[in-house]
Amino acid sequence: MSVGSPTSYVIGVDFGTLSGRAVVVRVADGAELGSAVYEYPHAVLTETLPDGTRLGHDWALQVPGDYVGVLRNAVPEAVRAAGVDPADVVGIGTDFTACTMVPTRADGTPLSELDEFRGRPHAYVKLWKHHAAQPHADRINHLAAKRNEPWLPRYGGLISSEWEFAKALQVLEEDPEVYAATERWVEAADWIVWQLTGAYVRNACTAGYKGIRQDGRYPSPEFLGELNPDFADFVRTKLDQPIGQLGDAAGRLRAEAAAWTGLPEGIAVAVGNVDAHVTNAAAQALEPGQMVAIMGTSTCHVMNGDEVRDVPGMCGVVDGGIVAGLWGYEAGQSGVGDIFGHYVARLGGEHTHERLTELAARQRPGEHGLLALDWHSGNRSVLVDHELSGLLVGETLATRPEDVYRALIEATAYGTRTIVETFTAAGVPVREFVVAGGLMKNPLVMQIYADVLRMPLSVIGSDQGPALGSAIHAAAAAGAYPDVRSAAAAMGRKREAVYRPDPDAAAVYDELFAEYTKLHDYFGRGGNKVMRTLRAIQRRVAGTGAA
Secondary structure, three states, rough: OOOOOOOOOEEEEEEOOOOEEEEEOOOOOOOOOEEEEEEEOOOOOOOOOOOOEOOOOOEEEOOHHHHHHHHHHHHHHHHHOOOOOOHHHHEEEEOOOOOOOOEEOOOOOOOHHHHOOOHHHHHHOOOOOOOOOHHHHHHHHHHHHHOOOOOHHHHHHHHOOOOHHHHHHHHHHOOOHHHHHOEEEHHHHHHHHHHHHHOOEEEEHHHHHHOEOOOOOOOOHHHHHHHHHHOOOHHHHHHOOOOOOOEEEEEOHHHHHHHHHOOOOOEEOOOOEHHHHHHHHHHHOOOOOOOEEOOOEEEEEEEEEEEOOOOOOEEEEEEOOOOOEEEEEEEEEOHHHHHHHHHHHHHOOOOOOOHHHHOOOOOOOOOOOOEEEEOEEEEOOOOOOOOOOEHHHHHHHOOOHHHHHHHHHHHHHHHHHHHHHHHHHHOOOOEEEEEEEHHHHHHHHHHHHHHHHOEEEEEEEOHHHHHHHHHHHHHHHHHOOOOHHHHHHHHEEEEEEEEOOOOOHHHHHHHHHHHHHHHHHHHHOOOHHHHHHHHHHHHHHHHHOOO
């Protein structure tokens, strides 16, 4: 059987925040034939470890065995649901939320699976939304600016607490024993490929965006040693590894992983990737200026450009970071769906998302009299500050739950507009806005975004954008197509300009966005540091055990 024949298939596996999803895709045309979801048994650890050990503020950990559970359960179930012969599967590709870090031994064994470290928080996976390393990120940023490090502008002038170096520095300084035992500091995107192939290959995407690797180099030992003398050899001893290019094969499926998944031993395993970045291929949005917003618990904004530009507050620009031959840009919002979910779960009373959406949709823009800042999980772009927090202005005794719900939706749209305008002002214009992810199913959210952005919204033609994107990369890795571009042209899909801005609504949102920008700059750019002060008081009081 040829890998490009009408009866050949690939598997895409999307490892999300709470679950992993496997999708079986036909190589010839990208048809999705079957899927399955595996919920992580441990979900996200924010309060305690499995043994009851307490965690601090802004911690978010996971258990790596949950990821292997996706391979054992979701992959074979998806193949059964598709009704295909596993022998006809020619490749598997994976994507992961990032930056999600796994401390391991040299053979890939996670430290959290060793008896001596089961009760040590720093031995566990640090999920992307682990923000407790903000003080360490602050130090990295301050020193990099002081030394005029050449890589800093490639990240918009600021490094995030979510990324590899800040999280590793936190481990070193808060639990040196765990740091010493960490022989490999591994992106989960690469760790899962390591489990599939038996070989550890770093993917070019996370190495560039989350690992501060630019022009073939990481930050120097001199820079790292100035942060902490024991951090000087971090890259050499724990991080550096061969780099795999996106769409290439990282290796072949090893026997044990074939037994987990029910797939043929020896099929191609694509180099790992990030959930957002694989989605551009699935949405047929690989040309310069096509921004894809993957809208779920958070939102990641990714697009290609012809040249490298310094964009304030971007998460990074990487040569080949999305597709070979172009500069891949990334920005993002740390909380979007998470914000809506938090409001419904804790503050929305008996209301559901569906009911609040129905009530909010009856309102005209500006009718509720509210304005919010969407920083409930900090700000990723363009301020890159996870000490910031949410804000609601205009609340009165007449304010209703649906008013706040709509204001929160609008706030996230304003945050996206801030990102789009920042890119355009920096010479990286956004020509098309394409939406993927779970929130594209909510017409109210989509229409508000179209109105706030004053842009038509295209939508991906799949409910499983990252998994389809991973399958496209698997097809390229298996040799079914010469490269990711050609695979995306055949297997990806998009519906153009599904939502169009309403001029009257857009005019009101222009007024409100101007006020949002004033609040954004006042609280986010140093005009008032009350949000950071509140966080500092919270940590101090919690640390003393005071009420």
